[in-house]
Amino acid sequence: MNRDSEISPEATDRRSRKREEKRQTIIAAAERIFHEKDLSHISMEEIAREADVAAGTLYNYFPGKEALFLEVFVNKLTPLFDEALAEWESDAPFKEKLRLVVNLHMSFIHSHKGFYEFLMTLGQPDFTAPGPFTGLVELCEGYLTRQTRAFERAQESGEISNTLSPKFLARALRSLCWGMATEAVNRRKTQDLDSEVEPILELFWKGIAQ
Amino acid sequence: MNRDSEISPEATDRRSRKREEKRQTIIAAAERIFHEKDLSHISMEEIAREADVAAGTLYNYFPGKEALFLEVFVNKLTPLFDEALAEWESDAPFKEKLRLVVNLHMSFIHSHKGFYEFLMTLGQPDFTAPGPFTGLVELCEGYLTRQTRAFERAQESGEISNTLSPKFLARALRSLCWGMATEAVNRRKTQDLDSEVEPILELFWKGIAQ
Amino acid sequence: MNRDSEISPEATDRRSRKREEKRQTIIAAAERIFHEKDLSHISMEEIAREADVAAGTLYNYFPGKEALFLEVFVNKLTPLFDEALAEWESDAPFKEKLRLVVNLHMSFIHSHKGFYEFLMTLGQPDFTAPGPFTGLVELCEGYLTRQTRAFERAQESGEISNTLSPKFLARALRSLCWGMATEAVNRRKTQDLDSEVEPILELFWKGIAQ
Amino acid sequence: MNRDSEISPEATDRRSRKREEKRQTIIAAAERIFHEKDLSHISMEEIAREADVAAGTLYNYFPGKEALFLEVFVNKLTPLFDEALAEWESDAPFKEKLRLVVNLHMSFIHSHKGFYEFLMTLGQPDFTAPGPFTGLVELCEGYLTRQTRAFERAQESGEISNTLSPKFLARALRSLCWGMATEAVNRRKTQDLDSEVEPILELFWKGIAQ
DNA sequence: GATGAATGAGCTTTCATTCAT
DNA sequence: GATGAATGAAAGCTCATTCAT
Structure with missing residues (x-):
């Protein structure tokens, strides 16, 4: 009852939509790179760069x-x-x-x-x-x-x-x-x-x- | 009279035979390990150990x-x-x-x-x-x-x-x-x-x- | 007449009481976790979760x-x-x-x-x-x-x-x-x-x- | 019989003496830093700097x-x-x-x-x-x-x-x-x-x- | 030639903190 | 005030390669 009390459902919705979009952005970036290279030669740093986010951000979306x-x-x-x-x-x-x-x-x-x-x-x-x-x-x-x-x-x-x-x-x-x-x-x-x-x-x- | 004058042909032969043997020893060791693992998970150290030589020795036989x-x-x-x-x-x-x-x-x-x-x-x-x-x-x-x-x-x-x-x-x-x-x-x-x-x-x- | 003129004292009171309650909620959550772990192994995220607030909220109550x-x-x-x-x-x-x-x-x-x-x-x-x-x-x-x-x-x-x-x-x-x-x-x-x-x-x- | 064949016992001895010395150098460096800081605030990098070696070197002497x-x-x-x-x-x-x-x-x-x-x-x-x-x-x-x-x-x-x-x-x-x-x-x-x-x-x- | 210690760039991952919403 | 996504600077660790002996 605490944490949701001040957030409208629409805002929550928009946020989770955005979140899903970014997930897809990252997945798409990883896919583009995977298209060119072996898994073991792809670094998280590289994916982050391709997705135009910071390396740490990847870990907000995927455990590893x-x-x-x-x-x-x-x-x-x-x-x-x-x-x-x-x-x-x-x-x-x-x-x-x-x-x-x-x-x-x-x-x-x-x-x-x-x-x-x-x-x-x-x-x-x-x-x-x-x-x-x-x-x-x-x-x-x-x-x-x-x-x-x-x-x-x-x-x-x-x-x-x-x-x-x-x-x-x-x-x-x-x-x-x-x-x-x-x-x-x-x-x-x-x-x-x-x-x-x-x-x-x-x-x-x-x-x-x- | 030239710089090879002191090395007999047989000695040279024996040396190069030995060298070739060691090359094969190393190759065989690498192959045994490759049998079990992905290339990117095999370390030079590991190959050296399997071939019973030092890591540096590998680089006397192969550039990398x-x-x-x-x-x-x-x-x-x-x-x-x-x-x-x-x-x-x-x-x-x-x-x-x-x-x-x-x-x-x-x-x-x-x-x-x-x-x-x-x-x-x-x-x-x-x-x-x-x-x-x-x-x-x-x-x-x-x-x-x-x-x-x-x-x-x-x-x-x-x-x-x-x-x-x-x-x-x-x-x-x-x-x-x-x-x-x-x-x-x-x-x-x-x-x-x-x-x-x-x-x-x-x-x-x-x-x-x- | 001044900038506080529209806020009744009671409202201010209630607000600051609520604020103090939340502070205590957070402190209690941190304490519960501290009971189990070394300070350096406790993350702000973890405290926030335990206190049922967002990570950023902690910084509205404590500088760090x-x-x-x-x-x-x-x-x-x-x-x-x-x-x-x-x-x-x-x-x-x-x-x-x-x-x-x-x-x-x-x-x-x-x-x-x-x-x-x-x-x-x-x-x-x-x-x-x-x-x-x-x-x-x-x-x-x-x-x-x-x-x-x-x-x-x-x-x-x-x-x-x-x-x-x-x-x-x-x-x-x-x-x-x-x-x-x-x-x-x-x-x-x-x-x-x-x-x-x-x-x-x-x-x-x-x-x-x- | 292979790997030792060309190394004199004295050389081996000297090497292992040197190795032991470096081990002690590293331990001493770690100890000096430990004297000043909590374990969780000491980084391997820092120990390496104090011992005047590269970070990777530490891992040649200790598994972690x-x-x-x-x-x-x-x-x-x-x-x-x-x-x-x-x-x-x-x-x-x-x-x-x-x-x-x-x-x-x-x-x-x-x-x-x-x-x-x-x-x-x-x-x-x-x-x-x-x-x-x-x-x-x-x-x-x-x-x-x-x-x-x-x-x-x-x-x-x-x-x-x-x-x-x-x-x-x-x-x-x-x-x-x-x-x-x-x-x-x-x-x-x-x-x-x-x-x-x-x-x-x-x-x-x-x-x-x- | 053989050795193995040293290197250092690179990796994956964590997390206190900031800030747009 | 509350939110949680984004950040980026660490961290511990690995390993291909170099080089003094």
């Missing part, structure tokens, strides 16, 4: 470096995964869904290459041991699981061959997308990313077609 | 940390690539060569997971810009190029479909192998690595078969 | 951390010293007064151990040099002086031996109480604190008895 | 700040305790031993005031919980235990009254010495420290004499 990046990852990956899953669970023909999902991932990687590099390391002992990035590992696993179910259903309905396990297919698709996109991005041929989609689709589709 | 690891990578990758290329250039049926190469890569990854994780980061600006690991990037590119030629020849001879570019195929194969092996290693199901080879082969082969 | 704690100490010590002095200045037999005062101090220490620990550091250069805690040093000195006079009077009236200087006796008594209480509290034998009173009294009394 | 100070304390306290125990275990008349030990402690405090202040805080939860200073706590306890036995023997032989428990006496003596010495030092009347010995002795002796 790892927590900050966890949010960066989760914030970016969640909408991607949601969109992809909506696709998988639609009624379109399987090949169509495949094309759309590959497109989705490729263009995401196009603009978020650093994420995928980092995600490749999530299996390292440091991370699989319960730790700061456990939440992220789980997020990715969850997505993979639901993707696996999409392959399962397609096999059951006879849309694709059931020679290979659905789990293998989900992983293989992921590997192909990541690998190809990474290569393209690394070589700075990002304009060609779209042109990579059809070959992947063709290779993969021929590989699984009934 | 990055140069040391460059050698580690090159030393391990060269024999792998050589063996794989010998395979590609043999006269066996293409599908057979494919199986062998996939096997080769998967089992290498099995015992050198850290290498692949590191290699995934080589495309980052830090590295593609001329830098300490340029040599490594070139080594990998060279391998990829020669692998590409193997696909080219197989298309020319009609052994495989020529719908997809050989360069795409070389990269797609690499992505599949790395992606699948990494997953397997991450999940600690290393004993199952062999069982991954056949699915990859099947998916890929169906995708490219004439 | 040290000033805040100065008040904490003075507020707690003043009643203790007042009670002890009332005792010393009573007409009871000296040994009885001694017992009561020892009891008073021991039980105070029992529930305010942190205070005494802190007081032990007041002699450090940081503090004896005129500084934020000068007021506290003076308060303690004042108490000691009046306690010294109690010993003086007892010597003059022949109640105790006058071999030792009254100033020495006052300090020795304080040392004994603090030392023994601290030990007891440190050892978590706080339930035994009462049983420490009699030995102290006996040792001290035999030491000064006529 | 606490470990450094632990050594400071143990190094200074051990000889004091040894000397005092030799005294206690001698055959001199008890009163004589008492005088010597009081003298010993008082003059030690005279030149190491900071130590005693710190020691007073050793009972705090932070420290009694197993932690960096556990070793120090044990050292002090060990001394107190042996001092307690000295009182015990004196009671058994009838040299002193056995009304009070020997443990109480050991603690009371310590409290008196510390308290009185601290006061004297705080007031900068260090020249008068010697004159404090006799009053303590008189008070304490009358208190325990048979």
